[in-house]
Amino acid sequence: MSTQETYKTKVKELLSSGKVKMVIGYKAGTTADRRRPHFMRTPEEVDQLVLDSACITNLSGYLLSEGLLSDGKEIAVFLKPDGIRSINILAAEAQLQSNQVVVLGFDINGSEISALQGERASDFQALTSSSNEARLHKQQHPESARLEQMTPAERFAYWEDAFSRCIKCYACRQACPMCYCRRCIVDNNQPQWVNTSSHTLGNFEWNIVRAFHLAGRCVECGNCGRACPVNIPLGLLNMKMTDEVLQSFNHYPGVSETQEPVLASFKKNDSETFIL
Amino acid sequence: MAKIGVFVCHCGENIAGKIDCKQLTAAMEQHPGVAVAFDYKYFCADPGQESVKKAIRDNNLTGVVMAACSPRMHEATFRKACAEAGLNPYLCEIANIREQCSWVHTDGEQATQKAVEITRSMVEKVKLNNNLQPIEVPVTRKALVIGGGIAGIQAALDIANAGREVVLVEREASLGGHMSQLSETFPTLDCSQCIMTPRMVEAAQHPKIKVLTYAEVESVDGYIGNFKVKVRMKSRFVDMHTCTGCGDCIIKCPIKKIPSEFDCAIGKRTAIYTPFAQAVPNTPVIDKANCTYFKTGKCKICAKICELNAINFDMQDEIIDFEIGAIVVATGFQVQDNSVYGEYGYGKYKDVINGLQFERFASASGPTAGKILRPSDGKEPETVVFIQCAGSRDAAKGVRYCSKICCMYTAKHAMLYAHKVHTGKAHIFYMDIRAAGKGYDEFTRRGIEEDETSYLRGRVSKVWEENGKLMVRGVDTLLGKPVVIAADMVVLATAMVPQPDAKDFAKVIGIGYDEYGFYNEAHLKLRPVESSTAGIFLAGACQSPKDIPDSVSQASAAASKVLALFSKEKLEREPVVATNNEATCAGCWGCVLACPYNAIDRKDIVDRSGKLIKRVASVNPGLCQGCGTCVTFCRSHSLDLAGFTEKQIFAEVMGL
Numbered sequence: 001m002s003t004q005e006t007y008k009t010k011v012k013e014l015l016s017s018g019k020v021k022m023v024i025g026y027k028a029g030t031t032a033d034r035r036r037p038h039f040m041r042t043p044e045e046v047d048q049l050v051l052d053s054a055c056i057t058n059l060s061g062y063l064l065s066e067g068l069l070s071d072g073k074e075i076a077v078f079l080k081p082d083g084i085r086s087i088n089i090l091a092a093e094a095q096l097q098s099n100q101v102v103v104l105g106f107d108i109n110g111s112e113i114s115a116l117q118g119e120r121a122s123d124f125q126a127l128t129s130s131s132n133e134a135r136l137h138k139q140q141h142p143e144s145a146r147l148e149q150m151t152p153a154e155r156f157a158y159w160e161d162a163f164s165r166c167i168k169c170y171a172c173r174q175a176c177p178m179c180y181c182r183r184c185i186v187d188n189n190q191p192q193w194v195n196t197s198s199h200t201l202g203n204f205e206w207n208i209v210r211a212f213h214l215a216g217r218c219v220e221c222g223n224c225g226r227a228c229p230v231n232i233p234l235g236l237l238n239m240k241m242t243d244e245v246l247q248s249f250n251h252y253p254g255v256s257e258t259q260e261p262v263l264a265s266f267k268k269n270d271s272e273t274f275i276l
Numbered sequence: 277m278a279k280i281g282v283f284v285c286h287c288g289e290n291i292a293g294k295i296d297c298k299q300l301t302a303a304m305e306q307h308p309g310v311a312v313a314f315d316y317k318y319f320c321a322d323p324g325q326e327s328v329k330k331a332i333r334d335n336n337l338t339g340v341v342m343a344a345c346s347p348r349m350h351e352a353t354f355r356k357a358c359a360e361a362g363l364n365p366y367l368c369e370i371a372n373i374r375e376q377c378s379w380v381h382t383d384g385e386q387a388t389q390k391a392v393e394i395t396r397s398m399v400e401k402v403k404l405n406n407n408l409q410p411i412e413v414p415v416t417r418k419a420l421v422i423g424g425g426i427a428g429i430q431a432a433l434d435i436a437n438a439g440r441e442v443v444l445v446e447r448e449a450s451l452g453g454h455m456s457q458l459s460e461t462f463p464t465l466d467c468s469q470c471i472m473t474p475r476m477v478e479a480a481q482h483p484k485i486k487v488l489t490y491a492e493v494e495s496v497d498g499y500i501g502n503f504k505v506k507v508r509m510k511s512r513f514v515d516m517h518t519c520t521g522c523g524d525c526i527i528k529c530p531i532k533k534i535p536s537e538f539d540c541a542i543g544k545r546t547a548i549y550t551p552f553a554q555a556v557p558n559t560p561v562i563d564k565a566n567c568t569y570f571k572t573g574k575c576k577i578c579a580k581i582c583e584l585n586a587i588n589f590d591m592q593d594e595i596i597d598f599e600i601g602a603i604v605v606a607t608g609f610q611v612q613d614n615s616v617y618g619e620y621g622y623g624k625y626k627d628v629i630n631g632l633q634f635e636r637f638a639s640a641s642g643p644t645a646g647k648i649l650r651p652s653d654g655k656e657p658e659t660v661v662f663i664q665c666a667g668s669r670d671a672a673k674g675v676r677y678c679s680k681i682c683c684m685y686t687a688k689h690a691m692l693y694a695h696k697v698h699t700g701k702a703h704i705f706y707m708d709i710r711a712a713g714k715g716y717d718e719f720t721r722r723g724i725e726e727d728e729t730s731y732l733r734g735r736v737s738k739v740w741e742e743n744g745k746l747m748v749r750g751v752d753t754l755l756g757k758p759v760v761i762a763a764d765m766v767v768l769a770t771a772m773v774p775q776p777d778a779k780d781f782a783k784v785i786g787i788g789y790d791e792y793g794f795y796n797e798a799h800l801k802l803r804p805v806e807s808s809t810a811g812i813f814l815a816g817a818c819q820s821p822k823d824i825p826d827s828v829s830q831a832s833a834a835a836s837k838v839l840a841l842f843s844k845e846k847l848e849r850e851p852v853v854a855t856n857n858e859a860t861c862a863g864c865w866g867c868v869l870a871c872p873y874n875a876i877d878r879k880d881i882v883d884r885s886g887k888l889i890k891r892v893a894s895v896n897p898g899l900c901q902g903c904g905t906c907v908t909f910c911r912s913h914s915l916d917l918a919g920f921t922e923k924q925i926f927a928e929v930m931g932l
Contacts (some may be wrong), residue, residue, distance in 0.1 A: 094866040094891070181912035183860040188913055191926030213911045262865035264909055 003115050004051040007078075010093025011113040012043040013075050020102055022079040024062050025057040037062060051078065053111045058221035061177030062087035069096055076102035081131055086129065086177045086188055087121040088205055089217055092257045095180055098122060132213060132252040135242070163203040165230035168196060172210065172234055175227035178217050187208065207237070215241040216262035219254050278403045279311035281337045282395060285319040285344035292317075294378040296388045299711065300343065303392045309403055311335045320350050326456055328354070329361035334353030339367045339402035341885055343395045345374040347850055366408040366851070366919060371398040373637070391784045393932050403901035404924045408851040411920075413898050415501035416601040417842040420445065422493055422785075425453020426824060427816025427831040428606035429479045434835030435485035435604075439840050444479060445507055446489045451476045452606050454817075456614030457538060457648070459638035461824060462688045463719035469554060469641060476556040494595060496603065498615055499873055499901055500811025503600040511591040513562035514548070517587040521558030525578035528712035534566050536643075540633040540696045542651065543643030547756055548578045548587075549884045553641060602811050602838040605795060606831065607781065609817035612667040612674065612771040620666065620768060621739045626652040627746055628739060630666075630770040631685055639691045648696050650765055656697055661817060662686045663736050666708040667771030675771050682769035683710045687720045687729065689767060694727035703730045703761055705750050713825070732759065772821040786872070787812055795819050800862040805833045813837050852902035854895045854920045861892040861914040868893060875899035876906060 007025075014020045028049045029039035034053050039044055039062075060083045061073060062068075079087065084103055091098040096120045105124065118124050122182030140148075148156055154200075170186065175180040186194045186206060194209060195202030210224075211234075218238045225235040245251050249270060251262040282304040286292035289518040304313040312335050316324050340363065342354045347370040355365035364409070373391040381387040392616075417440055421432045424446030433443045450456075456476070458468035480487050494506040514525075519858060528545040531545035531636035538552050546565040552562045568575035570751035571588060579587040611632050614622035621628045627650050629637075631658050639645040648656050664686050667674035683706070690702035710733070711717040723729040734751035741747070743764040774793030775781070782789045786808040788796035795818050798806040805813050816827040856867075858881060868876045877920065893915070895906075909916045916922055 006455060032486075093864075093866070097866065131535050181860070181862045183912055183914075185911070185913045188860075193922075193926065261866050262863075264869040266870075266872075 003106065003113050004049070005190070006115065007051055007106075008049055010185045011040065011046045011049060011104070014102065015040065015043050015046065018076060020076045020188050021071075022068075022075045023104070024059050024075065024163060025049050025104070026051060026078065028208070029244070033259075044109075044217060047258040051106060051113060053092075053108045053113055055106075055113075056080070056108070056191070056222070057226070057249075058086055058177055060090065060206060061175070061180070061223070063087075063101065064090070064094055064177070064180045069100055074100050074102055076104055078104045080107060081116070081127055083107075083177075083220040084116075084121050084124045085131070085219040086221065087126055088095040088254040088257040088259070089178065089219070090180075092259055095262065098257055113151060121257065123234060128255045132255050135252055136246065141188065141239060142224065143233065143234070144239055147236065147240075149169070159204070159207075162232050164208050166198060166203040166207065167230060168198050168202070168206060171229060172186075172224035175223040176214070177223070178214055187207055207232070207234070211241055212233075213239040214238055216245040216249070216251055217253050218242060278309035278339060279335055279337050280309050280337060280339045280341060280399050281328070281331050281343045282307075282310055282312070282313040282343060282399060282403055283331070284315035284325075284373075284395075285324070285342065285379075286315060286319065286418060287345055289376045289500040289827045291344070291391075294381060294387045295391045296386050297382065298396065300391050301386055302375075304343075304395055304399070307396055307399055310399060312339060313672050319344060319879070320353055322878045325353070325357040328357055332358065332361035336365055337363060338892045339369070339932075340398075340404055341369050341371055341398045341402055343371040343373050343391065343393060343398075345384065346370070346372050346376075364407040367405050368401065369398045369405065370655070371395040375484065375707040380877055385695070390836075397928045397931035399536075401924045401928040402920070404786070404927050406918070407463070408865065408918055411849045411851050411853065411897055412846045413501055413849055415845060415847050416444065416503075416595070416599045417441070417840065418491075418598070418600055419604060419838050419842075420503070420505055420598065421604045421606060421610055422450035423453065423606035423816070423818070424448075424479075424487070425606060425608045425715045425816060425827075426455040426475070427827040428453070429475050429820075430828045430831035431606060431815050431835045431838075432603045432830050433475065433482065434484050436479075436482050437758035437840050438835075438839050440484065440839065441592045442482075442485045443505075443507070443600070444485055445491050445493055447492045447510075448551060449490045449512070449549075449559075449561045449811075450551045450557070450913065451479060451487065451489060452554075453631075455633060456552065457639070457825060458635045459640070459642070460692060461683045463713075463715040465688070465691070466606050467640065469639070473554045475555070480514075487557070488596075489557060493781075494514065497874060499808075499899065501601050501841070502899075503603060504561070504810065505598045505600050505603075507596045509594040509596060509600065511593050512559065513587060513589055513591045514560055515558065515563075515586045515588055515591075516559045516719055519559045519585045520580075520584065521550075521560075523550075523560075523579050524583075525587065527559055527920065528581045530575070530577060530579050531566055531568055534563065534900045539643050540630075540638050541630075544731075552568075597915070602813065602841050603785065604813045604815050604831070604834045604838060605785065605818055606815040606827075606834075607725075607778065607818040609772045609821065610775055612773045614666060614768050614770055616673050617666060617768070617804075619738045620663065620766070621741075621746070622768060624822045625739070625741055625766075627648075627657070627764065628766045628768065629770045631689065632770070634689050635685075636697070638689070646696070648693055648700075648765075655764070657700065657767035658697075659701045659703070659761065659763045660693055660760055660765045660767060661736075661763040662690060662702065662704040662767040662769060663748075664704060665771075665816070666775075668769075669707065675773065677792070677821070678710065679769075680710070680770040681772065681823045682715055683708075684719065685821065686767075686769045687711070687723045691723045691727045694723075694729065702727075702749075703732055703763075705732050705734055705736050705748075707733070707735070711920040712909055713823070714910065741851065745791075772817060774818065778818065784830070785812065787814075795888045805830055805837060812839065820832060850902065851897075852917065853897045854904070854906050854915050854917050856893050856895055858892045858894075860912050861890075861913050863891045863893070864892065864911070866909050866911070867915060870909045872903065872904050872905060873899050873901050875901070 023040040025038045026035040029036045194205045301315045355368045358368040359365040371394045419429045419442045421444045432442045436442045491509045494508045499506045529548045532548040535541035536543040547561045564570045636642040668679040711720045732752045734753045736750040738749045748761045778793035797804045815831040815834040881889045
């Protein structure tokens with residue numbers, strides 16, 4: 001039986017037994033290579049479930065829909081390793097309790113998918129740790145390497161050009177599982193720190209603030225970049241922030257839910273290159 | 277409707293010499309919301325303050341901007357004046373047009389333009405200022421003194437004699453510090469222990485002082501008036517209450533050849549020991565690393581010999597909590613490791629010693645009972661060479677600063693040597709003789725004139741051994757020629773350096789330190805005994821190299837600061853504290869972790885039936901120090917700082 005079929009059986013079981021009140025997965029999207037989220041509350045809805053190599057969206061953010069978890073009932077969600085790390089971070093930041101989330105883990109290798117064993121996010125500790133190890137030794141992205149070679153002026157011009165396309169639709173924010181604030185700073189107009197109109201300064205402000213708010217929290221799932229209607233390479237910014245946090249604090253986000261948020265915690269051996 | 281008064285101060289020529297104050301005043305008069313603006317020569321003077329008060333009353337002002345010097349100078353003055361005129365003092369802001377403008381610019385026209393912008397920006401801010409009321413916090417009138425050397429003991433005694441309780445923490449097994457290791461003290465040559473030990477005893481017996489030896493401060497939380505301190509009592513393995521200090525265990529301990537720390541490795545000690553004979557308290561400790569029982573599980577001779585059963589090998593470290601109002605840090609210094617000077621042969625030749633080791637030789641309580649003897653063969657040296665600045669004033673290998681005490685103690689060493697070995701000859705290589713202090717220059721002159729100390733102005737390039745002598749090659753720059761002296765002993769006037777763990781400890785208690793690890797004072801000239809953290813004071817050589825009189829003076833000064841703090845039951849604090857917007861708080865608890873003062877708690881918001889709606893952060897204004905760390909951390913900008921709200925800062929920036 002294929003992984004998809006195995007999981008269909010499992011999801012039906014989860015729903016019919018009443019263990020979970022909802023399963024969040026994928027179903028067919030508008031085109032052949034796109035998937036959309038599928039929220040299953042009854043076993044009948046499971047027939048539409050699709051699980052294949054096109055299921056790349058990190059679904060963990062949907063768990064934080066207003067009131068969804070407040071009744072204390074469990075919810076199952078299909079997650080790749082990056083999504084499992086998101087659960088750990090969200091638990092560390094008190095946005096959910098990991099024992100309320102049943103992880104239906106899977107991984108994509110080329111066009112193949114495979115199931116990951118485990119029920120709670122904490123069951124995947126070995127996986128998240130090895131992902132940490134792999135990230136440490138990961139070859140730098142060629143575009144990232146190209147940017148590093150540039151002079152500051154060239155790099156500024158590169159981002160000025162990229163951000164000039166930004167229309168402030170905030171799709172990147174809506175797609176990101178880490179952007180859970182009920183009121184985002186850009187929605188606050190007393191004072192209006194980030195200009196709403198779409199000019200260079202305001203665009204810089206928004207995109208850089210977003211990148212900073214994700215430093216040490218981003219799992220590099222790519223939701224933001226895929227959501228961007230004007231193709232700003234947001235992933236590159238996040239990648240750079242991840243590199244910086246790894247180098248400076250040896251912190252890889254989402255290894256476990258006991259990890260302290262790196263920018264909120266202070267350790268005696270933190271590097272203090274800018275403080276005397 | 278805002279009615280702001282803008283008052284432009286000339287500060288004599290300090291501001292008016294560069295900035296066109298009339299033009300600035302005129303510009304402010306035109307600014308929306310400004311009801312009155314005028315300039316004056318010195319607003320900090322009484323007539324100036326009176327004119328501000330009158331303007332507030334006459335115009336019913338809702339805010340005041342003083343375009344003057346730094347708020348660090350006169351913010352308090354002007355806020356007080358405003359309060360006297362019936363305006364909430366926090367409705368007064370300072371536009372700094374002196375330090376940040378007139379003093380740092382050359383072009384008057386541009387400086388005036390900048391002054392207009394700075395002042396305008398503060399006018400915009402003050403329009404959004406709110407009435408704030410000072411916060412009162414209780415003061416725990418109990419002091420913690422860290423370090424039981426002369427500085428710590430002096431501070432503890434001064435505070436205790438004024439009737440306040442003191443906890444005195446010393447990490448070694450006995451009080452005393454470095455002063456108890458010294459022989460005689462300059463410039464009077466009185467015996468160090470003879471003047472030190474009475475103080476040690478006085479501190480130990482004082483009803484207001486709780487002395488904790490063999491103890492270390494583990495953590496310090498809280499803030500001025502309300503510190504929470506954890507002290508680790510290291511296990512001595514000897515019960516302090518039953519032990520009488522008879523010393524039988526020390527005599528019988530079979531491990532006798534451990535280099536004594538107190539004697540700078542010249543003397544030896546046992547595994548169960550007191551650092552020195554006059555130790556206070558006189559209860560020994562067991563050195564776990566060297567004790568046969570702890571290494572092999574057998575021995576326990578000390579336990580068998582002790583008639584009172586005071587030895588307890590199962591003793592564990594104990595953590596004691598204290599509520600403390602003020603802290604005096606007197607953690608002292610160490611001597612620099614001289615082995616960095618390979619050319620002087622320290623560590624290579626037995627007869628090359630450092631100044632502190634010489635003190636132990638010269639001390640009547642030392643391992644040689646006060647005889648100056650060569651460590652190699654135990655003979656009296658006929659010629660001794662002293663090398664000053666062995667580490668100090670040397671940017672290449674040592675430290676850049678002057679250790680301050682070496683000129684004096686080297687002069688004293690040469691003098692003591694002359695008194696003990698009448699036929700001996702002492703030579704001192706020096707860079708400068710720095711003998712500033714009461715009776716100090718007279719002391720060095722006495723060494724030269726009465727005790728025939730030979731001073732050679734120059735540096736030593738090499739020390740080597742030849743035919744049982746230490747050959748010292750140096751230069752006499754006054755004669756302009758090289759000299760070689762055959763010596764029996766070489767004494768290095770080693771630099772004074774901070775304790776090796778000084779920087780780590782600074783982080784534990786939350787104070788600043790310099791590049792070397794000496795603790796930073798709040799202001800080098802005007803606040804030399806305060807650290808930059810309110811309620812933590814400094815005494816002795818942990819702040820900078822100091823001799824005994826300086827350490828004692830600073831300790832008494834620190835004590836007076838503590839007593840001033842303890843003179844009131846309550847402390848008035850600035851109402852600059854964080855507030856949280858519970859409607860927008862996402863409850864991520866980043867602020868709870870980020871807060872250095874543990875001032876933020878989790879708060880449940882429940883509906884009428886008690887059902888949890890959401891969890892949010894809640895700031896305790898009594899604990900909050902207004903540092904703003906949480907505000908900068910908060911991603912949803914739910915946290916804000918009273919007196920420096922986002923709206924105010926934004927208005928300030930937009931006013932530029």
